[in-house]
Amino acid sequence: MDMLINGAAAQAAENSWIDVTNPATGEVIDRVPDGSREEINAAVEAADAAFAGWSETTMRERGLLLYRAAGLIRRDYKDLGRLLTNEQGKPLREATDEVRGCANILEYYAAIAGQPAGESVSLGKAGDCLVNRVPLGVCGAIIPWNMPVIIMGWKVGPALLAGNTLVLKPASATPLTNLKIAALLQEAGLPAGVLNVVTGPGETAGAALAGHTLVKKLSFTGNYVTGKKIRELAGSHLSSLTLELGGSDPMIVMADADIDKAVEGAVRGRFYNAGQICTAVKRLFLHEKIAGEFMQKLTVKLEGMKVGNGLLPHIDMGPLNSSEQLARTVSAVETTKEREEGTVRSGGCRLAGPGFDTGFFYSPTLIADVAPDAAILQDEVFGPVLPVVTVPDLASAIREANRSKYGLGASVWTKDLGTVKQVYRDIHAGIVWVNRHLTVPPEVPFGGTEESGVGRENGYKALDSYTQSKTLYLGW
Template identity: 70%
Template sequence: MEMLINGKADAGNGSAWIEVINPATGELVERVPAGSKDDVNAAVESADLAFGAWSEKTMRERGLLLGRAAELVRRDHKQLAELLTREQGKPIREAIDEVRGCANILEYYASIAGKPAGEAVSLGKAGDCLVTRVPLGVCGAIIPWNMPVIIMGWKVGPALLSGNTLVLKPASTAPLTNLKIAGLFSEAGLPAGVLNVVTGSGEIAGEALVQHKRVKKISFTGNGITGRRIRELTGNRLAALTLELGGSDPMIVMADADVKKAVEGAIRGRFYNAGQVCTAVKRLYLHEKIAEEFMRELTTKVEGLKVGNGLVPGTDMGPLNSPAQRDRIATVVHEITANDEGKILTGGCPVPGKEYERGNFYKPTLVGDVPPDAALLKNEIFGPVLPVMTFPDLATAIAEANRSLYGLGASVWTRDLATVKEFFTHVHAGIVWVNRHLTLPPEVPFGGTEESGIGRENGFHAIDSYTQTKTLFLGW
């Protein structure tokens, strides 16, 4: 499969290729070019040439095109979802949800295209001001492998609607569905050069994109180490940044919670996409009064989850995306027991059986007796491992929730509005859910505090991040 530059397939300037491997079977899915600095330069030049005409279109015209692209994504959602499962590993029903979610995001941005972005300010005798928002220019987007289709929608939708052009670099292990969707934008009538996709490694293609002087903004979703590197590389030229750098989301279950509903929320919140979600439940805190009942039901249901190839009907959890990702989780679990930082309650090993040998499968894992200063609670664990702790009161739960350096999301499960208010006021998080977790419709601004990054995606807030104000002052 080839890159997309200037609206056309491009095999790249080099001869190197990246193999995309099915994480459930170990089989080759496709090869994509290992994009070079020259490929990135060509993509940026293409985007720069397209910017003038694209930015001069009305927002309504740009929105209509996003709507047509969304129609094509919905038309092809089954094929796109199957490809996503083959390259990323998630169960097919999750892949279908993700592809439809991307279409939903594009539809949302198409729906707000008629709203004016600006304001009029009357200054009396001093005159009047018209404050408008204008696009930044060529923008860069770097997509992770865990939710590549949804996150493509988060970045492409507001960037293009705002009048920017875009160079997108997908993850090396999951670039194929991004390329297919970019092709659908071309089919929908997107002018050449407005959206360009360069495949390749972060070290080469990613760094070339981040350092390019004509790229006015970088939107990156990934780990904190890379996020800090991007901030360093863009600092001297003052490029705009959106950095979503992960989280360690706490889930707090109060004594008055609906236990059955909360158990289902914990399972979906932790084991959806094999736990490879930035806003996954990564720390579960149970009130002492309901902990025993909760754990009985949670353990039974976790042990009943069907792990396997995401294309097989009935699969609840697929493989981890890569052997390296599986090995990281195995190391985390080994260190739990080696350092006496918890007790494995269930799981804690790869899935046995010949049919699992070639895949990156790991059992859903619950960990109890976790001390407050354990590494499992400090670091982001990007996989199907859930530590469970108890607490006596809300103040203690909030204090424990805030011990992490991250501040992406958090949830509280309760029937009491006073509890909700107290939790929302004091917990460190960019988004707080009540009696749910993970839900992120496109209308809702998304982003974190502290080590979880800077900036917001989704909603009108994303439009703001892809534009800057320009003021017309009328002195009468």
């Protein structure tokens, strides 16, 4: 397999490969080149050489190409979904939805294609100014393993539509579907060098991309510790930096909420993709008047969930993506029990037996009576574990929710507009949902505050971040 898609091909050295493992079976399903600084340099140079020609095409032409690529993704969505399940672990239903979501993102950017809006400034006798938006040049994107296809769309769509070229580094655990989609973009007519995919570890390939002086913008999605290193490596040579660094999203359920709808929202919001979502519900705050009924119904739902290989029918939740993720989840629950910081109401164990012995499976877990200062409320738990805190009123819920260092998303479940206004005003989050959680359509700006990162993806905001203003001063 070539190291680069649409770029100067660079073959990996003998035996320099990364195994890709199915998290449900432990089986090695493929391997990809172990890219290094040399491959990143080749990719950046290919992107730099392609920039002049690509940026001279019209935005309409670029949009039409994205639209064609979206059609090819929809054509192949079943095969792409199976590939994503095999490398990532999520149920096939979730995987195919994610693939079609990527097509939807590209279609959105195709739909808004047009010359970027400019402005004119009259200076009277001193002249006139015309201000246009122009592409930045070579951009970089580093993709995580949890939602690799959706997030590829978030980064590729606006970067290419704006007229930039792009070097993309997938996660080593989940590079296969990203490579297939890059090939479909090539099939749609993307010129050589415009999109270059380099596989390899973050410590080598990712670091080289972040620190490359020809890269004018970098978009990274991953954890906070890595994000800080990315920012240091990027230094002053970047004109733009987007960092989405995870979250510990609170879900606040008030006494007037539709309980059944909120229970369904909590199940999907926490256990979708085995809880491996930046914007998953990671802390549940229940008003004391409805806490008992809510917990009873939630427990029944969790105990009825079917866990297994995502390719099997009627699976509600697949495995965690790796042994490392499984170990972190086990540690978070065991620490909570050892410190007596909460009571496991349901689950709380690694699954064993036929179908589970070779994979990274953990039971959907509900922890009640969690202490306000418990570690499981402060750290981002990237697994199927939901800690619950009972609160007496809205002010207490907001105060406890804001104790996190993160500020990505939050949701409130209520029928009262005043409650909505108070949560929206006071909660630390980049997006606040009302009576839902997780939904992030491509039209909606997405990003966080606090230690959840900087910058926004999706919508016109993302398109703006891949351009810069350029002024023509007419001194008549």
